[in-house]
Amino acid sequence: MRRGGSADIRPAPPGQVIGLDRVTKVHRTGTVAVTALDDVSLTVPRGTFLAVMGPSGSGKSTLLQIAAGLDTPTSGTVMVGDTDLGSLNEARRTVLRRDRIGFVFQGYNLLPSLTVEQNITLPLRLAGRAPDQEWIRALVDRTGLDGTLHRRPAEMSGGQQQRVAIVRALAARPDIVFADEPTGALDVRSSGHVLTLLRQIVDELGQTIVMVTHDPAAAARAHEALIMADGRIVDVIGDPTAQELAGRLSSLGGR
Template identity: 90%
Template sequence: MRRRGSADTRPAPPGQVIGLDRVTKVHRTGTVAVTALDDVSLTVPCGAFLAVMGPSGSGKSTLLQVAAGLDTPTSGTVTVGGTDISRLDEARRTVLRRDRIGFVFQGYNLLPALTVEQNVTLPLRLAGRAPDREWIRVLVDRTGLDGVLHRRPAELSGGQQQRVAIVRALAARPDIVFADEPTGALDVRSSGDVLTLLRQIVDELGQTIVMVTHDPAAAARSHEALIMADGRIVDVIREPDASTLAARLTSLGGR
């Protein structure tokens, strides 16, 4: 991840997946205005595993929502592979998210009535696209889900359900995967397994992942950790370790 000053964001630099250029997001409730992102600029290159951390209210969740096209900035530009998504209407942003962005959430978001295989391929089928069976087989093998494809979510452990969610997010070969507290509902062992898997997906398959987390041990699996406070990027720690991250968060007033 590289912080940038003001720059032309089109076309995208080679290898850049996400670009934010002087992005500000202001939430308004009546006469009250809260600046959730304050003039934030960054780039995320292909094959990066970036963790985003910060105290409560620092802007990390808003950063994910804006970068993923789930929300629009008040000012500034957001690009995905050179496409300025901040200028797209909601219909076109929806198509872009479906085709080029994957999501992994803390709550798995699996449909209980469907099997593992059906959950994985559902977004593709809804988009009218035939699943790439060879690619999905690679993902299933990597995640150790081969023996549970015909089971339903309730028959799986939390760690297995999150692995299903990861395969679903990768099934369309997205440019980038956004993971929002992906291990927040897991025990320590399952959390470690999922984080190891995410790092392997980046290092071995070249996937780009941006992960929001409050957990220094989780962020320590990333290539870089971006630290936020008061809607701004205040630090970027390369090859982070848990103790350094915990100390930096403490210096900012907690998690």
Template identity: 70%
Template structure:
């Protein structure tokens, strides 16, 4: 049996304060294309939110604005209690580094580094202290405790994504944003990664916001928001994969 995903000194955030808040957020791209249209959303701490929608619905733009990777044209984004728009670029970068973890479809591991060095890279770049017990605990929990010295090319796709998740968690962030984290994986590997994300929420009280096109992936979340034409058109609590698939078909996808 695997060890619980807990750690000495891990942040157990208060449930009363939202992890992420979007207030009337709009985003216009050049040419007047409206990627987000007056979107408001609250993500409670210690919950798993999935964002779905047809291609071009605005789901990736929502994630980028919520994570401080992009700047809204109007509206407010609060992350871990701080309004991102009030921060200069240096403070915004610091907020992303210290309070946000990112997991992407392409893993973004550095091929020349070992698993251990990839996972600890954010701490070393920030000049932060390295808690070796926490790093070992993370790697054990994601199933890579025996692969510390391997390089990404020696890992399967599922193992690489698990390394990326450990890297996202190493600084104990307030929120983990995952952009299509299972999009490049086979079904079995995807199920393992989704199970791990679910455990992060249930055992570590981590907050996870995941963009996905896969109804089966979104069904692992506590709540799913469905987007179309830059707006949130539906919110479903604990939906089934079949209910989500039907909703996408109704919106013209699938």
């Protein structure tokens, strides 16, 4: 990762999936203004597993929301491949998120009335796209969900549900997956399985993942960890260790 147009939705070039250039986000309530992101620039290359960490209120969740097109910056440019998100209306941003971006959340966000298979294919069916059964089968096999496709979420463990959410996020072959505290609701063993899976997806399938986490052990599975404080990027650590990240967070006043 390095710190430092048209309305057409185009594929991401080989080198860059996400690019932010001098992005600022200010939240205003009456006369009170809070700067959540302060002149942030970064690029996320394809095939990267990037962890984003920082104390509470550091701007990490805002960074994810803006990079994913879920929120708009007050100023600056956000690119997904060659597409400037600022050039798209909300309908076009929705199409881009649906077709190019996958999401994994702490709470899984599975529909309890649907089976595993129905949950996985729901976004594709809502988009009017036929699921690539060969690709989904490969993902199901890789994630150890074979034999569970007819179950419902309540019949599965938290770790299994999160793996379903990961397969759902990958079903459309997105350019990038954003994971927001994906292991926050899991026990240590299930967390380890999910994190190993995420790293394998990057290393073996060439997927790009940006993960927001408060957990140094989780962030240590990434290629790089981006550290935020007061809405700015204050450090980027390559091949991080949990001890190194815990120390860096401690120096900033907590998690």
